Amino acid sequence: MESIFVLTHADESGGALTRASLEAVTAGMELAARLNAPMRIGIVAADPHPLSNGLPCAALAVADPAFAQPRFASDAAACEALCRAAATSIVLAPGSSRFARVIAAVAHRLGGLVDTHITAVGGETAVEATRWFYRQRIEAVVTRTARPWFLLLDAGTHAAYTGESANATVEIVPVSLPALRTEVAGTRAPRQDEQTIRPDARLLFVAGAGWTKKQPDGEVHTGEAGKLILDFLRLSSASLGSSKSLVDQGGEGHSVLPFLTHLNQIGQTGATPRHPKGLSTCCHGEEPHVVGWRFIGERRAISLDPNCGWTRGKADVVYIADAFQVMAKVNESLAKS
Numbered sequence: 001m002e003s004i005f006v007l008t009h010a011d012e013s014g015g016a017l018t019r020a021s022l023e024a025v026t027a028g029m030e031l032a033a034r035l036n037a038p039m040r041i042g043i044v045a046a047d048p049h050p051l052s053n054g055l056p057c058a059a060l061a062v063a064d065p066a067f068a069q070p071r072f073a074s075d076a077a078a079c080e081a082l083c084r085a086a087a088t089s090i091v092l093a094p095g096s097s098r099f100a101r102v103i104a105a106v107a108h109r110l111g112g113l114v115d116t117h118i119t120a121v122g123g124e125t126a127v128e129a130t131r132w133f134y135r136q137r138i139e140a141v142v143t144r145t146a147r148p149w150f151l152l153l154d155a156g157t158h159a160a161y162t163g164e165s166a167n168a169t170v171e172i173v174p175v176s177l178p179a180l181r182t183e184v185a186g187t188r189a190p191r192q193d194e195q196t197i198r199p200d201a202r203l204l205f206v207a208g209a210g211w212t213k214k215q216p217d218g219e220v221h222t223g224e225a226g227k228l229i230l231d232f233l234r235l236s237s238a239s240l241g242s243s244k245s246l247v248d249q250g251g252e253g254h255s256v257l258p259f260l261t262h263l264n265q266i267g268q269t270g271a272t273p274r275h276p277k278g279l280s281t282c283c284h285g286e287e288p289h290v291v292g293w294r295f296i297g298e299r300r301a302i303s304l305d306p307n308c309g310w311t312r313g314k315a316d317v318v319y320i321a322d323a324f325q326v327m328a329k330v331n332e333s334l335a336k337s
C-alpha cells in the first residue's frame with residue numbers, strides 16, 4: 001500500500017509556508033483520499049512550529065537557523081532526514097527553486113526516482129503522474145514501480161490548501177548538517193515595478209509587434225506604447241508577455257520597448273505561463289505564439305485586424321479596435337478606481 005509524504009518549506013519571511021507548498025498539500029490530500037493511503041507533511045524551516053497551524057495532518061519537521069536560507073547542503077540534508085524518518089513510498093514536493101535544486105540528490109540518496117514538472121497526480125489504485133513534453137505539446141501520464149518516487153509539482157496546478165486554525169502535531173527530526181560553505185549575504189532583485197514577469201499575477205498582458213509598427217497616422221509611437229504598457233502593468237499588477245516578433249526586433253535595429261527581453265516571450269519557443277486571464281494587444285495571434293497560451297483560462301485580444309488568428313477561434317473575446325486608444329481608456333479608469 002502506498003503512503004504519502006508532502007515536503008514543504010517556509011517562505012522568505014520564515015513565518016508561513018510558500019503558496020506552492022500549500023498547493024502540494026492539496027495534491028497530497030487528494031491523492032491520499034483517492035488511494036485511501038496515510039499522509040504526513042514534512043516542513044523545512046528555521047522555526048516550523050507556527051507553520052503547522054491549520055495543517056490537515058501530523059507533520060515531521062527540521063528546525064535550525066540554517067534552514068532559514070535556501071542552500072543545497074542544508075536543504076538536501078533536511079529533506080533526506082525528513083524522508084528517511086517518514087519512510088513513505090510517494091513524496092510530493094513543490095517545484096520551487098529551493099526544492100528543484102535538491103530533490104534529485106535526495107531521491108538518489110534514498111535509492112528512489114524523481115519526476116519533475118508534474119501538473120496532476122491521478123489514479124484510483126496506482127499513482128499516475130501527468131506532465132507535458134516537447135514544449136507542452138504532448139501530455140504524458142507516467143507510472144513507476146520504483147519507490148520512493150519523488151514528484152516535483154509545477155506551481156499553479158493545484159489550489160493552495162487553506163485549513164482550519166488547528167495545530168497539527170509536529171515531531172522534530174534531528175539532522176546532522178554537513179559543513180556549510182555557502183552563506184546568503186543578501187538578495188539583489190529589481191524593484192517590484194521593474195519586474196515585469198509575475199508568475200502569480202491574475203492577468204497575463206501580452207504586447208505584440210503592432211505596438212512598434214506604423215500607426216494609421218503613418219508614424220511609429222514607441223514611446224507612447226511603452227508608457228501605456230508600463231502604466232497598465234503598474235495599475236493592474238499584470239504579468240508582461242510578448243510575441244517573438246516584438247522581442248526579436250531589438251536585434252534588427254528597429255524601434256523597441258526597452259523593458260522587454262526574450263524572457264517575456266510567450267509561445268512555442270518561449271514560455272507557457274499559467275494565469276486565470278490573458279489580454280493580447282497588437283499581436284496577430286499566430287499558432288506558434290498562441291500555443292504558449294495553453295494554460296491561460298480566459299483569453300481576450302485587441303487587434304486592428306478582423307482576420308487575425310485570435311478571431312479565428314483562438315480567443316474568447318476579440319475587440320477589433322486600436323490598442324493605443326483602448327489601453328489609454330483602460331488606464332484612465334484604473335487610475336480612478
Ligand SMILES: Cc1cc2nc3c(=O)[nH]c(=O)nc-3n(C[C@H](O)[C@H](O)[C@H](O)COP(=O)(O)OP(=O)(O)OC[C@H]3O[C@@H](n4cnc5c(N)ncnc54)[C@H](O)[C@@H]3O)c2cc1C
Pocket residue numbers: 207208209210211213215242243244245246265266267268269270271281282283284285286287288289292302303304305308321322323324
Ligand atoms: C518555429 C517557429 C517558432 C515560433 N515561436 C514563436 C513563439 O514562441 N512566440 C511567438 O510569439 N511567435 C513565435 N513565432 C513567430 C510567429 O509565427 C509570429 O510571427 C509572431 O507571433 C508574430 O508576432 P506579432 O503577432 O506580435 O506580430 P505581427 O504578425 O506583426 O502582428 C502585429 C499585429 O498588431 C496589429 N496592430 C498593429 N497596430 C495595432 C493597434 N494600434 N491596435 C491593435 N492592433 C494593432 C496588426 O493588425 C497585427 O495583427 C515562431 C515562428 C516559428 C516559425
